[in-house]
Amino acid sequence: MEELVQSGAESLLKLEKFLCLAIYSTSNAVTRAYQPRLAALGLTYPQYLVMVALWEEEGQTVKTIGDKLSLDSGTLSPLLKRLESTGLITRRRDTVDERQVLIGLTENGRSMRARAEAVPIAMSKVFDCTLDEAISLRSKLLEMRDRLLASIDAKE
Amino acid sequence: MEELVQSGAESLLKLEKFLCLAIYSTSNAVTRAYQPRLAALGLTYPQYLVMVALWEEEGQTVKTIGDKLSLDSGTLSPLLKRLESTGLITRRRDTVDERQVLIGLTENGRSMRARAEAVPIAMSKVFDCTLDEAISLRSKLLEMRDRLLASIDAKE
DNA sequence: GACTTTTAGATTGCACACAATTTAATTGTG
């Protein structure tokens, strides 16, 4: 790492530009690629991620969902209100800890899961990589993400 | 790839969730990690990417910049207007092809480059990976991005 | 047990992203 810093600003500029731009533009492309299939369900991409989290486990708090998706309440609060207003989820205060809001699924939200199964099946053909490749790429990205998040937290 | 489809919807749901969520949350983390350093320059992360593109070559069209960053005019037009209003760039119609708008740098925009050199130097410490790792990860992501973009274009 | 600190969530303000549409200029075709 230190050697990289020594190798000069010019090559560093390239390095970081390449990698951060690759992450940025790939992420945008993922969202766009999902969009037509999710629009058929009436979901946006982040809304879909929230629904997947809830299909795995109902009754999670906003905080728990936010930790899983790395999103804060500034993003999740309005998103969850939209999902509530479209009748897919429920929001209720935890009676034990009244700071928390528990997110549940409505019958509509629960039954959407079956239709949503088609999305990852179709998308896997677009991603077009083996399970090993996907797992390897995923772990490299998550390692990097956690380093980035740690550096943000360290600044406070 | 075909084997993955055969392996059942359950494992596919995991696969795609893991990979697309990793890309999504890492991309958001990258933006957040850059933010404090870019705020010192008065730039957002996408604005910084545009400036980097212009420091490499002045006088590009909106389309050219959009191709490099995978962004369309819906995103770039207002972003470029903000950079113009803060006095970093210039926008003028191409006299040869009047559909095009050529983006140039002001003296302020040009001189910002020196101060911006510190950003990738600082960020490389946060990314904390070797040049080889970065190049490998980058190429895997760009391959995937291009497959995703191709699948979107194929639908039209 | 009063008081400080921390935590969960909501709100506000700003800047993206992008689908869809519009306008204007250029290119392609007969």
Added chain:
DNA sequence: CACAATTAAATTGTGTGCAATCTAAAAGTC
């Protein structure tokens, strides 16, 4: 050369992301 098709930007509308702030509840401290 007329005229349809394509292309480059801008615009509109919706939904994020996130910093900063606010409110309220719970946890820690003495």
